[in-house]
Amino acid sequence: MAKELINLDREALAGAAKLYGTATDEDTINAALRDAAARNRRREGFARLAEMAEAGELDYLLDKRNYRR
Template sequence: MSRTVIDLDDEALEAAARELGTTTKRDTINTALREITARYRRLRALENSRQLVADGALDIDILLDKTRYRP
C-alpha cells in the first residue's frame, strides 16, 4: 500500500461515503477505486458479449432460457 498526499473535494468525498456506506476517507477512496474498476470490467464484459452475439458466436436466447439450466 502506498501513501499519497492529495487535495480532495470534501463534498464529493462525503457524497461518495454516503453512497458506499463507508465511514473513513481511506475506506471511501479504496472502496470507490475498487467499485469503479469492477464497473468498467463489467462494462467491457458486456460489450464483449454483445459483440459475440452480433458475430453469431453466442446465442443469447439459449442463455435466457432458464429451463435449460434450472430444473
C-alpha cells in the same frame, strides 16, 4: 499500500462516504476505486457479449435443445 498526497473534493467525498457507508476517507476512496474497477470489468464484459452476439457466436442458444440437456 502506497501513501499519496492528493487534493480532495470534500463534498464529493462526503457523498461517496454516504453512498458506500464508509467512516473514513481512506475507506471511502478505496471503496470508490474498487467500485470503479468493477464497473469497468462489467462494461468490458457486456461489450464482449455484444461482440459475440453480433458475430453470431450465441446463435446456438436460439434452439433450446442446444442448452437444455
